[in-house]
Amino acid sequence: MDDIFYFVDLPGYGYSKMSKKEQEQVGKFIEHYLFNRKEISLIIFLVDIRHSPTSNDRLMYNYIISSGIPCLILANKADKIAITKVDNYVKSLQKDLNPIGDIPTLPFSSERKIYKDDVWNFIDDFFQQL
Numbered sequence: 792m793d794d795i796f797y798f799v800d801l802p803g804y805g806y807s808k809m810s811k812k813e814q815e816q817v818g819k820f821i822e823h824y825l826f827n828r829k830e831i832s833l834i835i836f837l838v839d840i841r842h843s844p845t846s847n848d849r850l851m852y853n854y855i856i857s858s859g860i861p862c863l864i865l866a867n868k869a870d871k872i873a874i875t876k877v878d879n880y881v882k883s884l885q886k887d888l889n890p891i892g893d894i895p896t897l898p899f900s901s902e903r904k905i906y907k908d909d910v911w912n913f914i915d916d917f918f919q920q921l
């Protein structure tokens with residue numbers, strides 16, 4: 792049992808077609824979940840590598856920070872930009888969202904599974920250190 796962990800995919804925001812009221816309810820649910828679920832070891836926060844963080848990204852980021860739960864930021868959709876530019880995009884995303892630079896930020900592509908090994912290595916190391 793000791794080695795078992797689960798990924799829980801929380802509902803998104805932003806481009807999902809939700810009314811203001813639904814967005815509020817989802818926001819409350821996420822906040823409640825993050826602050827009350829003691830089993831959460833690590834939050835993996837996926838944002839779009841191509842854009843500077845939206846107001847919703849920042850809102851979510853602030854929830855995450857105030858929850859005190861360790862976080863890994865994934866700069867997703869890295870397949871959309873030239874491989875030579877990925878590092879710079881990741882750096883500027885981190886600078887924008889987490890200027891102190893204490894939250895690890897890695898590139899990723901959930902569609903193409905590139906950078907998957909680095910992310911698994913991070914997760915392995917993270918659980919080793921627990």
Ligand SMILES: Nc1nc2c(ncn2[C@@H]2O[C@H](COP(=O)(O)OP(=O)(O)OP(=O)(O)O)[C@@H](O)[C@H]2O)c(=O)[nH]1
Nearest residue numbers: 802803804807867868869870871899900901902903
């Ligand atoms: N090119 C590319 N497209 C992606 C990637 N990840 C997600 N997408 C696309 O982005 C859209 C949204 O993906 P979802 O996985 O539904 O995003 P989500 O944040 O879970 O959305 P909600 O939970 O509905 O808010 C889909 O059209 C995906 O195909 C990626 O790594 N690369």
Ligand SMILES: [Mg+2]
Nearest residue numbers: 800801802803
């Ligand atoms: Mg989703």
